[in-house]
Amino acid sequence: MSNPSLLILAGDGIGPEVMNEVKKIIGWYGEKRDLAFDVEEDLVGGAAYDAHGTPLTDATMERAQNADAVLLGAVGGPKYDTLDFSVKPERGLLRLRKEMDLFSNLRPAQCFDALADFSSLKRDVVAGLDIMIVRELTSGVYFGEPRGIHKEGNERVGINTQRYTESEIARVARSAFELARRRNNKVCSMEKANVMESGVLWRQVVTEIHEAEYPDVELSHMYADAGAMQLCRWPKQFDVIVTDNLFGDLLSDAAAMLTGSLGMLPSASLGAPMANGRPKALYEPVHGSAPDIAGQGKANPIACILSFAMALRYSFDNGDEATRLEQAVERVLADGKRTADLLGPEGGTPISTAEMGDAIIAAL
């Protein structure tokens, strides 16, 4: 049997640096654990634009479709800010999500004990926090048509369309309920059903799926603005949150920041099962390309490493190794090792991206 295949798309900014540490860890697994992967690498985002004039070539798209899992670093940077909308680095990522049909974006917001004091929130509000935001990732206002900027009379008008079908809502709802069953059995669904009909349909379909298939899970509903408030007030009230593409973008970023662990948080984007039973999958850190610190060996590789741990769990059915890797990260943090972003106002001596990767391998 051949090894499972991984496509690595390191992307822009700090993407290549943090991905480098993941490659070391993948190498370690092949040598020490007999868990080898066939790794290919390719370009995405600004890096692909620089080489090919497009943020994702058809050839790369095809490789992503055929890989057992895709690992992505980050895309974007000020260098590309003036590019036309259609070739912006982000379009590469959005094309991957859409064409691989990765409808369920899992974004854990977890507070690492060693970093609880690093949050802007009080310790007791965030310590021990462990929630999972499930964001719909292939529809809504990100992809709805019509869209664009056109002229009406002598005015420009900008248009986007928020559009959700019943089945799009149903499948992401199922994925949230399934996750909740393996966690604390609670789902909170967020929309703006009080002002948007797409939110009314969202609430209806989530309720129907709940009644028909997951009556054992506790379901609540919240308007997204109230959800943003409650995340800031007392995030521990939540277990799994399910929401649409745009609300999920804002709410998961806010939640990630609240944990104080932004440079630490991974994500998994999952689609339907492939012929081999594995879901289509892309794993990436929640943080961006951080162009201000790119190339300086300062970046924190943990979010990218934990994204690989999610790959072990969700693509390769190896929850044990995933947990082991996560525990290695926690041990390194408990030992007081910190990249620059993890140093509070008290300061301290930061270690480099590579040193953090090495420390995690040593802890493994």
Place this chain on the structure above:
Amino acid sequence: MSNPSLLILAGDGIGPEVMNEVKKIIGWYGEKRDLAFDVEEDLVGGAAYDAHGTPLTDATMERAQNADAVLLGAVGGPKYDTLDFSVKPERGLLRLRKEMDLFSNLRPAQCFDALADFSSLKRDVVAGLDIMIVRELTSGVYFGEPRGIHKEGNERVGINTQRYTESEIARVARSAFELARRRNNKVCSMEKANVMESGVLWRQVVTEIHEAEYPDVELSHMYADAGAMQLCRWPKQFDVIVTDNLFGDLLSDAAAMLTGSLGMLPSASLGAPMANGRPKALYEPVHGSAPDIAGQGKANPIACILSFAMALRYSFDNGDEATRLEQAVERVLADGKRTADLLGPEGGTPISTAEMGDAIIAAL
């Protein structure tokens, strides 16, 4: 000369209770300060639905159009959750905003010194915080057409349209720049120009207005997800934030919660100047109708009272009295007077809605 006119729409839940304290204060101004208003009262939201089968009658709409300012309490409640979308309590409020063309929604997020410890954020992150969120209030996905739920094949599909014209963006941008000039001269504009064309146009128009008319104001741009993060991380980096209707809904609620002063925060919704030079205006607390505590005399009337202070400042050109009223509120808080919502985990003895109103009048 006749007195300026006020239309009071107390609405649902705690609306009538908190508005009662505002009426006492209005009465006090008439008696003690020779600042009398002609006050009318009418119904909105669930209360209007119960009486007339609609959350806002045409007659009430007409009175609102003719008033010098409208004061609104709150709308909504679980009793109305199953109502058809078109007669939900919220539709009454949205009709007022739309037909009065109240495009500029001012939402101060301010941390009251006496309450800084009450925030879920650390004291140094929020103490002294004073930012102003300017939310576009009459367009975007709240009002765009087409909208609704329809069938495609045997699937339901929910649709809303995000739509902004150049002039809609320009006028709210101007209102943000004007405010910034009277504050710390900084505006941060938030959208998702990386994924939405309506955001691309938003950024363009804000930049154009800035260059042509307000080059003296410092302007920056941020993606709304990063904005949500930065609000949670270090809100003091902001002075004025300008954003669209939907992002403004989430971001201002999150910001309000961060201050720890949710029951304290007022808002003003302003339109174009009327014949008498006053802007069309509606003032309302940021908090909702809080049905769980309605009718118990527990609600905090301060947000509603400070909304009246905003009316004094923005509709009646009486910044001095507005400041005096705001200072009276601060004095009462500094004295340790607290409604139930302002008691931290340490507890204490709460005062009632009416006692809080009386204390503020005494401090005046």
